[in-house]
């Protein structure tokens with residue numbers, strides 16, 4: 335039985351992102367309550383453009399999560415016909431609004447709008463997605479104060495499960511700027527030996543078979559065959575794919591991989607809740623730093639005390 339030992343975060347080899355996310359959220363809730371006593375209400379501004387149905391669901395989830403931890407959210411929904419200049423103007427207005435602590439521009443933006451231009455317009459101090467070139471640059475040269483939510487969530491999941499990383503072989507599948515590249519960087523920072531795979535990788539199976547840790551963010555259901563998984567490996571499945579049946583699934587053949595893995599995240603209930611929890615965390619960090627209140631305690635300490 336290669337499964338990792340059961341713990342608060344892991345049962346029968348399944349790493350429960352929902353439970354880990356709750357542990358991240360609890361101290362955020364405490365902190366916002368303390369700030370509220372001082373008359374400070376944290377505010378996250380969410381900008382959504384157009385009518386992408388998945389974005390609508392994600393934004394609804396983020397708004398609900400803000401309410402759960404005492405963060406005020408402001409939803410700015412713009413029509414798909416809006417111009418790039420109009421979005422930049424809204425972002426600049428939010429940058430200059432002292433009551434706004436964090437700004438999130440929900441991606442993807444409609445065709446014809448430059449996502450990089452919009453992201454670059456966000457004040458890096460309010461960039462709770464961690465995608466601003468300044469924050470990404472800082473991440474790549476060490477550590478950024480505002481790191482991308484999904485990669486940071488993946489790292490906290492590995493930490494919560496007690497997966498050793500130093501000297502281990504990690505394989506990241508997918509090289510997007512929002513998931514694959516930053517998570518690879520964070521794994522390098524944690525002293526893993528990292529291989530990045532993508533759509534042009536030859537013999538993906540051979541790479542996976544050597545991996546002690548796999549983080550997959552490709553958006554291809556069943557891409558990672560269970561039979562490739564090294565016995566005892568840790569598998570973090572970032573993929574979110576909706577099958578024609580309406581069922582949500584990740585990028586990993588779950589049952590087959592679960593039988594071999596030390597630990598694996600489910601979809602749904604794995605990385606998704608962590609992405610939202612880390613957004614709340616980043617909003618708290620952005621607010622405290624901008625308001626010169628110091629840095630909150632690192633999220634991982636929520637379970638190490």
Ligand code: NAD
Pocket residue numbers: 484507508509510511512513514531532533534535538551552553554557572573574575605606607609
């Ligand atoms: P993306 O489309 O920007 O990038 C996909 C990457 O996968 C590319 O680098 C591509 O080279 C690689 N890829 C595609 N097909 C491949 C193949 N056959 N073999 C190897 N590599 C392949 O995607 P993204 O924005 O990084 O998102 C990836 C997935 O993660 C999607 O399913 C997305 O919905 C999901 N996602 C989930 C969360 C979450 O919170 N759980 C957050 C972000 C993204």
